[in-house]
Amino acid sequence: MHVLNFMFIYRFFTLKEKESEVRSKESFWQRNPQGLNSSSANLKDWHDVEAMEREVIRKGIGESGRPAYISDQSKLELKEEMTKKNGFNAVLSDMISVHRSVPDTRFHGCQTKKYFANLPAVSIVIPFYNEHFSALVRSLHSIVSRTPSELIKEIILVDDFSDRVELKGQLDDYVRKYFPKVEIHRFRKRQGLIAARLAGAIKAVGDILVFMDSHIETNYNWLPPLLHPIVLDKRTVVCPMIDVIDDETFEYRIQDEGARGVFDWMFDYKRIPLFVNDMKDxxxxxxxxxMSGGLFAISRDWFWELGGYDEGLDIWGGEQYELSFKIWMCGGRLLDAPCSRVGHIFRKTDWPGVTSDRKDDYLYKNYKRVAEVWMDEYKQYLYHHGHGLYEKIDAGDLTEQRALRNKLHCKSFKWFMENVAYDLLKEFPPKGTTDFAFGQIRNVGAPNLCLDTLGPPDYRPIGVEQCEKEKMFPSRNQDWSLSENHDLRMRGEEYCLQAVQKKANSVVVFYDCHNGSSDQLWYYNRKTQWLVYGKRRNFCLEAYPNYKEVVINRCKRNNANMKWTFVHVNDTLLDGYFKTLPT
Incomplete structure (x- = not known):
């Protein structure tokens, strides 16, 4: 085992140097120009049947992935303490064998599947920070015992400056004794998950990189199904199906039978059902x-051609979106392989997570970097779900990332939404897309003036102000929606417009949205261009351009200052406006 300290991840290579090194080295695909297709290449059953039979007969706590429990009352206090520290039942983890067997959760047909006899060897990269010792070494044992040895070039552990004593000399000794192909690389300061993965990838020499988490258990024959599609096309990235290892009982069970990964407009990872055709086989x-982000296989060539991860992404968060967008938009594709299954400990939902010394909001800075480089006009949907947060964040220098996108001739995000994630908007509609109308509201009588909050929404009267250049997604001061609740509000927020009194020349102010109250009822009459207020629909919003004020007054057809234009009107929804009014 070789232990090497990293001061910075670029101490040995910069990303550009690494890309140059990869390009100059003959890859698996160059060494095997013939026979890399399913019709002519030799296929092989990679199952280690004898090892599987030995595992089936194992007896003991947690074997075959069965749930286990702590019956010793004297250990319960320690269990609670260790669970708070790790996010899972670490005491039980210590009681379960690091060699334990797991149930074969694969679909029946996977047991007879054959894959290329000639598969490239992989570099497996596992970052960790203060991982519980038994969970970490169980991860290693499961990988080594359920993977053909000739397919493992190396396993690279990257220690993100852990401070637990057992993860120093004790781990070194354990790895030296049991895992000759494992190397440990250590940071001398905390740098985060993304930097740790990059550091491992920089050191890797295998033709394919496999990124794994440090609290997993692989299932039978997990690796060949990941490699086979990449051999066919090195720009294909493949993820295993992720099973659940229960954080309390360590039961190993199926999460589901498969789903496609997407996101909502808060950038929370979501999963949606498979298409019918995907379920036929x-x-x-x-x-x-x-991708879910933690477990996937990618050719080393393709990873570095894509620039690896954006080195400006800090700690963790957003990297799965950045890489997924790059894969699809720059000429690759992303697959999930049902015959490859890996169990993963999902920590308790109330676990506070690991601490960071970063004082800035690194997570949302990461999100903004991804959005600014890759999401084009769709980034505004993300920003409008951030309640003004993104406006305060500096994404940093994006010159290299934008240059990479141009260099690779990547497609637009609109192409991604229409050809890859084409049902995402249906499953997770952005705020405003289900509204009757949204965007900037311009006055017809004074076309240079737009409806404006005139400051924070703190119950002050609103007015009109010089129209901003951006119309569809202006700043929150001029971004409105006639929402599905039939109110007029700041788009995506809970501040609604309401007249102080139901009489002529009454000012209009912000109130908390009541979601259907008659005091906040507004309608847009497309024919007259009126913004009509109230249930009786006899008052309209009127601008006083000279004073930059707005009031409600009796509706008058010849008054241009009572006429307004929305940037976007959903005519189909607005046609049914009165049918959806609350009774």
């Missing part, structure tokens, strides 16, 4: 718009 890999 449950053993066949299927396309997925977004």
């Amino acid at each position: 449950p053993t066949k890999p299927f396309e997925s718009p977004i």
Whole structure:
């Protein structure tokens, strides 16, 4: 085992140097120009049947992935303490064998699947920070015992400056004794998950990089199904199906039978059902718009051609979206392989997570970097769900990332939404897309003036102000929606417009939205261009341009200052406006 300290991840290579090194080295695909297709290449059953039979007869706590429990009352206090520290039942983890067997959760047809006899060897990269010792070494044992040795070039552990004593000399000794192909690389300061993965990838020499988490258990024959599609096309990235290892009982069970990865407009990872065609053969890999991020296989060539991860992304968060967008938009594709299954400990939902010394909001800065480089006009949907947060964040220098996108001739995000994630908007509509109308509201009588909050929404009267250049997604001061609740509000927020009194020349102010109250009822009459207020619909919003004020007054057809134009009107929804009014 070789232990090497990293001061910075670029101490040995910069990303550009690494890309140059990869390009100059003969890859698996160059060494095997013939026979890399399913019709002519030799296929092989990679199952280690004898090892599987030995595992089936194992006896003991947690074997075959069965749930286990702590019956010793004297250990319960320690269990609670260790659970708070790790996010899972670490005491029980210590009681379960690091060699334990797992149930074969694969679809029946996977047991007879054959894959290329000539598969490239992989570099497995596992970052960790203060991982519980038994969970970490169980991860290693499961990988080594359930993977053909000739397919493992190396396993690279990257220690993100852990401070637990057992993860120093004790781990070194353990790895030296049991895992000759494992190397440990250590940071001398905390740098985060993304930097740790990059550091491992920089050191890797295998033709394929496999990124794994440090609290997993692989299932039978997990690796060949990931490699086979990449051999066919090195710009294909493949993820295993992720099973659940229960954080309390360590039961190993199926999460589901497969789903496609997407996101909502808060950038929370979501999963949506498979298409009917994907379910016809449950053993066949299927396309997925977004990877879950922690476990995947990618050719080393392709990873560095894509620039690896954006080195400006800090700690963790957003990297799965950045890489997924790059894969699809720059000429690759992303698959999930049902015949490859890996169990993963999902920590308790109330676990506070690991601490960081970063004082800035690194997570949302990461999100903004991804959005600014890759999401084009769709980034505004993300920003409008951030309640003004993104406006305060500096994304940093994006010159290299934008240059990479141009260099690779990547497609637009609109192409991604229409060809890859084409049902995402239906499953997770952005705020405003279900509204009757939204965007900037311009006055017809004074066309240079737009409805404006005139400051924070703190119950002050609103007015009109010089129209901003951006119309569809202006600043929150001029971004409005006639919402599905039939109110006029700041788009995506809970501040609604309401007249102080139901009489002429009454000012209009912000109130908390009541979601259907008659005091906040507004309608847009497309024919007259009126913004009509109230249930009786006899008052309209009127601008006083000279004073930059707005009031409600009796509706008058010849008054241009009572006429307004929305940037976007959903005519189909607005046609049914009165049918959806609350009774």
